[in-house]
Amino acid sequence: MLAILRRELIAILRTRKAFVLQLGVALCFVGLIALRWPTDGRVDLSGTRSGQVFGLFSYGLLAAVALLAPVFPATSIVTERRKGTLALLLNSPLRAWSIYAGKWFGVLGFISLLLVLTLPAAAACYAMGGISLTGQLLAVYGLLLLAAMLYISLGLLVSSLAHSADGAVRVTYGCVLALAVLTLAPYFFLQQSGGWLSELAAWVRCISPVPAMMEIVGHGDVGSEAAWKGPSAVVRFMLLAPLLASLFSGITISRLRYHLLDRARSQGLITDNRSLGTRAARRAFFIVDPNRRSRNIGNWVNPVMAKEFRSRRFGRSHWMLRLIGGCAILSLFLAFTVTTGTVQWDLESVGGPLVLLQVGLMVVFMPSLAAGLISSEQENNAWPLLRTSPLSGGRIVRGKLLSALWTMLLMLLATLPGYAVMIYIQPTLWLQVIRAFVCLFLAGLMALMISAMVGSWFRKTAAATTAAYVAVLGLFGGTLLIWLARDAPFGFQTVENALKLNPMAAALSVFNLPGFRNYQLIPASWWVAGVVIVICFVVMRFRVQSLTRPE
Amino acid sequence: MSGQYAVGDEPVVEVRNLSKRYGEFIALDDLSLTVRRGQILGFIGPNGAGKTTTIKILVGLAKPTSGVAKIAGVDCASDSASIKRVVGYMPDGFGSYDNMRVREYLDFFGAAFGIPRKRRIERIAEVLEITNSTYMQDRYVESLSHGMQQRVGIARTLLHDPEVLIFDEPANGLDPQARIEMRELLLKLAASGKTLIVTSHILPELSRICDQVAIITQGKLRAAGSLEEIMRNLNQRRTIEVQLPANQDLVEAERVLRNSLGETAVVTASPAEAMLRFETTQTDEELSQVLASLVAARVQVSQFRELQTDLEDAFMSVLQQQRAAALAAETV
Numbered sequence: 001m002l003a004i005l006r007r008e009l010i011a012i013l014r015t016r017k018a019f020v021l022q023l024g025v026a027l028c029f030v031g032l033i034a035l036r037w038p039t040d041g042r043v044d045l046s047g048t049r050s051g052q053v054f055g056l057f058s059y060g061l062l063a064a065v066a067l068l069a070p071v072f073p074a075t076s077i078v079t080e081r082r083k084g085t086l087a088l089l090l091n092s093p094l095r096a097w098s099i100y101a102g103k104w105f106g107v108l109g110f111i112s113l114l115l116v117l118t119l120p121a122a123a124a125c126y127a128m129g130g131i132s133l134t135g136q137l138l139a140v141y142g143l144l145l146l147a148a149m150l151y152i153s154l155g156l157l158v159s160s161l162a163h164s165a166d167g168a169v170r171v172t173y174g175c176v177l178a179l180a181v182l183t184l185a186p187y188f189f190l191q192q193s194g195g196w197l198s199e200l201a202a203w204v205r206c207i208s209p210v211p212a213m214m215e216i217v218g219h220g221d222v223g224s225e226a227a228w229k230g231p232s233a234v235v236r237f238m239l240l241a242p243l244l245a246s247l248f249s250g251i252t253i254s255r256l257r258y259h260l261l262d263r264a265r266s267q268g269l270i271t272d273n274r275s276l277g278t279r280a281a282r283r284a285f286f287i288v289d290p291n292r293r294s295r296n297i298g299n300w301v302n303p304v305m306a307k308e309f310r311s312r313r314f315g316r317s318h319w320m321l322r323l324i325g326g327c328a329i330l331s332l333f334l335a336f337t338v339t340t341g342t343v344q345w346d347l348e349s350v351g352g353p354l355v356l357l358q359v360g361l362m363v364v365f366m367p368s369l370a371a372g373l374i375s376s377e378q379e380n381n382a383w384p385l386l387r388t389s390p391l392s393g394g395r396i397v398r399g400k401l402l403s404a405l406w407t408m409l410l411m412l413l414a415t416l417p418g419y420a421v422m423i424y425i426q427p428t429l430w431l432q433v434i435r436a437f438v439c440l441f442l443a444g445l446m447a448l449m450i451s452a453m454v455g456s457w458f459r460k461t462a463a464a465t466t467a468a469y470v471a472v473l474g475l476f477g478g479t480l481l482i483w484l485a486r487d488a489p490f491g492f493q494t495v496e497n498a499l500k501l502n503p504m505a506a507a508l509s510v511f512n513l514p515g516f517r518n519y520q521l522i523p524a525s526w527w528v529a530g531v532v533i534v535i536c537f538v539v540m541r542f543r544v545q546s547l548t549r550p551e
Numbered sequence: 552m553s554g555q556y557a558v559g560d561e562p563v564v565e566v567r568n569l570s571k572r573y574g575e576f577i578a579l580d581d582l583s584l585t586v587r588r589g590q591i592l593g594f595i596g597p598n599g600a601g602k603t604t605t606i607k608i609l610v611g612l613a614k615p616t617s618g619v620a621k622i623a624g625v626d627c628a629s630d631s632a633s634i635k636r637v638v639g640y641m642p643d644g645f646g647s648y649d650n651m652r653v654r655e656y657l658d659f660f661g662a663a664f665g666i667p668r669k670r671r672i673e674r675i676a677e678v679l680e681i682t683n684s685t686y687m688q689d690r691y692v693e694s695l696s697h698g699m700q701q702r703v704g705i706a707r708t709l710l711h712d713p714e715v716l717i718f719d720e721p722a723n724g725l726d727p728q729a730r731i732e733m734r735e736l737l738l739k740l741a742a743s744g745k746t747l748i749v750t751s752h753i754l755p756e757l758s759r760i761c762d763q764v765a766i767i768t769q770g771k772l773r774a775a776g777s778l779e780e781i782m783r784n785l786n787q788r789r790t791i792e793v794q795l796p797a798n799q800d801l802v803e804a805e806r807v808l809r810n811s812l813g814e815t816a817v818v819t820a821s822p823a824e825a826m827l828r829f830e831t832t833q834t835d836e837e838l839s840q841v842l843a844s845l846v847a848a849r850v851q852v853s854q855f856r857e858l859q860t861d862l863e864d865a866f867m868s869v870l871q872q873q874r875a876a877a878l879a880a881e882t883v
Contacts, residue, residue: 164649270652270689293654293689296658296662296668297658297659297661297662297668299667303663304663306659307648307651307659310648310650310651310659311648311649311650311651316650377646380647380648381646382646382648383646384612384642384646385640385660386663387612388610388635388638389660390636390663390664390665550611550613550614550628551612551613551614
């Protein structure tokens with residue numbers, strides 16, 4: 001186990017990525033404290049100021065752990081399997097649990113190192129006064145370690161199931177977002193219903209570290225309207241996180257056997273060659289059967305776009321139909337629940353969850369769709385083939401971006417039924433809905449272009465996907481972090497300026513959602529988004545041009 | 552087969568004084584060579600010799616620092632857009648896409664080359680037929696064996712019916728059966744009038760199919776021409792084996808050989824095989840005198856033969872010459 005632990009940790013520490021992460025995290029948090037360090041001679045005995053900084057510091061650390069902890073484990077097992085070194089490990093006297101523990105502690109060691117690098121900033125925060133050492137500072141670090149353990153176990157589990165490193169990164173980030181954000185949703189709707197369902201939702205909610213963190217920093221409770229009964233969110237998270245981590249670890253260890261390597265290659269049975277009955281049954285099940293012989297690319301279709309849809313795992317029509325169907329059902333369900341259900345809101349506020357749903361979908365999907373557009377070609381050795389074809393750089397970029405853009409538009413359109421319900425109930429809302437839709441379109445396009453641009457600078461798809469997720473989540477989540485610290489420590493103008501970078505915030509302000517209704521974000525937010533999109537496009541175009549040019 | 556080109560003396564690939572520098576590093580140094588229509592050129596050299604750099608310039612992926620490279624009259628450096636239509640290039644690594652079937656893979660590249668849909672359908676069937684790959688058209692590309700992928704790769708290069716095909720290590724990693732199939736396929740393509748440039752580390756394979764060989768080391772062309780020409784120019788020394796029926800005459804035979812060849816001659820005896828070997832620069836007539844002297848000394852000789860040299864020997868000779876030259880330069 002020690003050999004693997006040493007190798008894993010050293011392998012991570014040797015990468016330039018690790019160095020950048022360590023430096024970035026240390027500088028970022030030290031900078032945060034330095035910005036709010038008292039400059040006048042007076043001492044804030046109440047500790048209000050340090051409490052404000054400490055809140056921001058804690059949420060920032062939690063966001064950093066959620067973004068960084070899954071990256072390394074997510075690629076760990078799948079990369080070893082593809083390179084063939086997993087077979088060597090399984091062929092050694094090392095036991096499955098020992099291999100797993102080596103990897104697990106290796107990544108945990110690195111995350112711990114990152115957390116240690118933030119200790120000077122935490123100490124400075126503590127020195128400002130008003131913060132309890134055990135009740136707050138140590139509790140935050142304990143919570144972060146627990147969250148890291150949970151996400152590392154999750155990353156390793158996904159890695160043992162995935163077929164490619166970039167796929168593992170995508171799924172892991174999706175799962176982390178689901179565990180951190182989606183788990184909050186049931187309680188949001190069921191908290192006033194009472195009974196076992198409400199209690200269950202309360203427990204599910206505590207799978208996310210956010211309520212526990214809010215409790216520690218003294219920010220009350222996110223989305224909670226009813227009085228909180230039973231154990232605190234911190235205690236619940238302390239119980240649930242190790243439990244889930246153990247469950248994920250157990251499944252992963254049970255998978256670390258030879259059968260992981262003993263998979264037959266798909267023979268690609270084609271439906272056209274099968275019996276009439278089978279064909280009919282598959283038609284009914286899939287609507288668009290993925291195994292039927294596909295038509296040749298049309299003369300006027302961008303071949304790169306068609307290729308992207310065909311080679312993308314979830315790019316085939318049947319997956320698109322499922323995605324649209326899922327989005328439409330979710331959107332209608334949300335609209336139905338909040339208009340007829342337990343929460344007494346005005347109709348405008350219904351738009352909030354819809355906006356969050358749509359942006360959540362786009363933040364999860366866009367980096368995974370767009371980050372690997374260029375890097376996957378380089379990783380698969382297909383870039384020289386494209387370069388020796390008559391396709392121009394511009395056509396390649398257009399084809400690739402269009403393939404992601406169509407998916408994004410389908411997702412946006414699929415969530416429209418929820419808005420249709422709103423307009424049906426209150427027709428005067430149509431202008432707000434259109435404005436919100438423009439914001440969402442820009443949010444999606446911005447996520448797409450940032451992901452595509454960031455990803456184009458990497459040669460490995462997994463690294464490109466990670467960087468794109470960090471950039472997109474950093475933009476959408478980072479501005480919300482500043483919003484969380486509105487008026488304390490950030491002033492109104494700072495928060496408004498930050499929110500102008502985030503079209504999702506503009507969409508929420510259109511619906512006058514509490515906390516957003518005071519900010520005037522439109523049309524400035526549209527302009528900012530437009531400029532960011534154009535810059536990203538130009539940079540990406542330049543990058544592709546430099547890659548297609550003769551050396 | 553579509554696009555039959557007449558085999559002839561007309562040069563299709565012309566490289567003159569080609570040089571490529573990356574800063575101080577010289578990747579190619581004044582390289583010149585010509586390949587005629589329908590010929591197969593074996594382009595060999597150790598790793599880092601400059602083969603891939605040359606190929607990259609020929610297919611328009613790199614620009615030379617100086618010199619000219621033309622394929623079918625098209626300048627590779629200044630007209631890299633047109634060069635793509637006259638060259639079919641298969642790199643060392645097979646560029647695959649996940650979740651794509653062979654037919655879809657070829658369809659994509661056909662569309663990328665702007666082949667109209669109707670014509671593309673026919674052309675895909677043709678190239679699959681040429682490469683004996685029709686049966687795998689519905690298989691996923693990533694699920695194919697290496698040999699199958701190489702054939703699909705060749706099918707891809709044929710889609711736009713180029714005049715010149717450039718294959719980088721097509722036999723690399725193939726099993727013996729797949730290697731034989733690959734050899735036959737390359738000969739079939741050459742017979743149809745395509746001009747081929749093939750690099751390979753498996754030299755016996757190349758020697759069986761190539762009309763011309765170019766040996767490159769450290770960016771310089773060391774030898775070019777047919778295998779026989781290269782051997783004649785490079786390897787003046789011939790290795791002769793003298794097989795005796797039994798080893799009792801071995802000492803006497805060695806004495807006679809030394810007398811005939813001179814005291815400085817290196818003659819090695821192998822008592823276990825009852826055989827003597829020596830290297831010489833003597834002509835056939837002079838060697839017949841050596842044999843006559845053995846017979847005159849009443850040494851029974853069962854075989855007196857010259858060891859045939861092959862591409863590997865030629866390649867090794869070039870390397871040895873280059874090392875000797877480098878050593879001499881260092882000594883000076």
